[in-house]
Amino acid sequence: MxxxxxxxxxxxxxxxxxxxxxxxxxxxxxxxxxxxxxxxxxxxxxxxxxxxxxxxxxxxxxxxxNTTEVFHVSVAGKQAGIVNDKKLVERWVSTRNAALRKQHPNVNIALNRGDIAVKSEKVYKATYDNTKALSRLDQMLKPAVQGVQVKVNGKVIGTVKDEQTAQYVIRRLHSKYVPVHLAKQASQPRLQLASLSATRATPAIGRTVKYVKVMEQVDTTNVMTSDPEQITDAGTVLKQMFGGTAKQVKYTVKENDCVGCIANRFDIPKEQLYRNNPWIVDDMIKVGDVLDLTVNKPAINVKTIEQVVERHDIAHSVVYVYDKSLKAGKMKRVQPGQDGSKKVIYKLTKLNGMLLDEEIVGQVVESKSIPEIIRKGTKVVIEDGTGVFAYPVSGARLTSTYGHRWGRQHKGIDLVGSSTVKAADNGRVTFAGVKSGYGNVVIIDHNNGYETLYGHLKSISVSEGAKVGKGSKIGVMGNTGRSTGVHLHFEVYKNGAVKNPLSYL
The missing domain is CATH 1.10.287 (Helix Hairpins)
Known part of the structure; x- marks a missing residue:
């Protein structure tokens, strides 16, 4: 003008x-x-x-x-105000970002500077208002928060601050059931495992992890949000993954039920069933018993396969040499016996650290046993045992081991294989009938301090007092008594004390 x-x-x-x-x-x-x-x-x-x-x-x-340079400040195309120094905007952004980081120290947060535009103009007698422009800028400009979503089967479990934290969460999925230093090497075929899961009857001398797999699909996705409260730490995400939900389930035992049958029917680990029902002893349940079948359902399930090596004694056998020069009933030790030793290799399959299946996959003899030799006078009788036991079923496969399991003592081993049950050694049948919990049972006295018991038989082929030879048929495998499915329950006693059958087979 x-x-x-x-x-x-x-x-x-x-x-x-x-x-x-x-x-x-x-x-x-x-x-x-x-x-x-x-x-x-x-x-x-x-x-x-x-x-x-x-x-x-x-x-x-x-x-x-009277002409000065001013700067028009806008956010996403909308006018915020006019300032007289463009560095004023830059300083304000830096100060605001520092305040946001201090307020949210565990979040990647900053103002989106890409939305800010500063345009220069020279104007005669220009007017500007720095305070008003910056105040308006603060109202218009929202913080941007960077995060990484962790998803399980496509469902978002939580959002962490960066990819490094997300990968830590994924590694911890493995180390929940495998030590961290082993989880990092999970792709390697043999991983030395320090300690996992339930106490075994015999201490392990070696344990390796052969397989570790997260059963669900776990993915990560980069996201942007304006709410820093949506970002959680790794511990919270892991807790949500493993915490899961549990709906209480009760079941009343019916006729012909067994512990293993119920576990299979409801798709829960047998070990979980025992933990929920500690009153169960030797798999014995009866009609009308109420079982707690409640199982936690986490978002993540981890399957592991372990190889466990245990050392077992090989009980020495007793060999009788019949000598007619000795009086009837007289015995004389010719050679003392000495136990040997062997390594037994087990394959343990677990889900979330709980045992699903146990199988013997090999045995290695470290030192052979030395038999005890005894001269026995006069008469040779068939019921005298040799002191060396054979498996009572052909093609035997171990389904349950001897010893302390989940707070209870399992007195023998469970075997499946051929349906014909055979005498493990020479002897005389001292019992052939029904026993509580065992169903149909045969007990053989081998006349050398050993007795063997054969339980859950479908039928019995011998009678009390019968003399049986090693390998002769004594019955048919079944599911009578308190049984966990068709199998043979086999026990060994020496001088009245229960022993681990694996030490004699």
Missing amino acids: SVFKGNRWLKRLQKRTEQQAQPAETSADSNNEHKAPSRKKWVAATGAAGLIALGFMLSNQYVKA
Whole structure:
């Protein structure tokens, strides 16, 4: 506006100069109208032109002196305000980011600077308001929070601050049931395992993890949010994964039920069933018993396969040499016996650290046993045992081992295989009938301090007092008594004390 005012002032100045020069011009014309303009008129015109130039120069200097550079600040195309220094915006953003990081130290949070635009403009007598512009900027600009979602089978379990934390969560899924230093090497075929799960009857001398697998699909996805409260720590995400939910389930035992049958029917680990029902002893349940089958259902399930090596004694056998020179009933030790030793290799399959299946996959004899040799006089009778036991079923496979299991004592071993049950050694049948919990049972006295018991038989093929030879048929495998499915329950006693059958087979 002042530029235009200056122009008008110059025009008025020019007009006054021309009016002052007019009388001189008229007087000259009256004397000689054909003469050139007087020197005075020329001087006046020249002065007017100089004043006009001076006015323009002064006007431009005034405008320039009152013109300043300002900066229009906008967020996503919307005007926030005008400031006089663009560095003011940069300093404000830095200060605001520092405050956000201090307020949320465990979150990757910052203002989205890409949304801010600063445009320069030079304006005559410009107006700006730094405080107002920054206040408006604070209202318009929202913080951006970077995070990584952890998903299980496509369902978001939680959001952590970065990919490093997400990968830590995934590693911990393995180390929940395998030590951390082993989880990092889970791809290797043999992992030395320090300690896992239930106490075994015989201490393990070696344990390796052959297989570790998270059964669900676990993925991560980068996300942006404006709410820092959506970011959680690794511990919270892991707790949500392993915590799961549990709906209470009760079951009343029916006729022909067994512990293993019920566990299979409801798809729960047998070990979990025992933990929920500690009153169960030797798998014995009866009709009307109420079982707690409640099982926690976590979002994540980890399956492991372990190889466990245990050392077992090999009981020495007793060999009788019949000598007619000795009186009837007389015995004489010729050679003392000595136990041997062997390594038994087990394959343990577990889900979330709980035993699902146990199987013997190999045996290695470290030292052979030395038999005890006894001379026995006079009469040779078939019921005298050799002291060396054979498996009572052909193609035997171990389904349950001897010893302390889940707070209870399992007195023998459980075997499956051929349906024909055979005498493990020579002897005399001292019992053939029904015993509580065992169902149909045969007990054989081997006349050398050993007795063997064969339980849960479908049928019995011998009678009390019968003399049986090693490997002769004594019955058919079954599921009578308190049984966990069709199998043979086999026990060994020495001088009345129960022993681990695996030490004699």
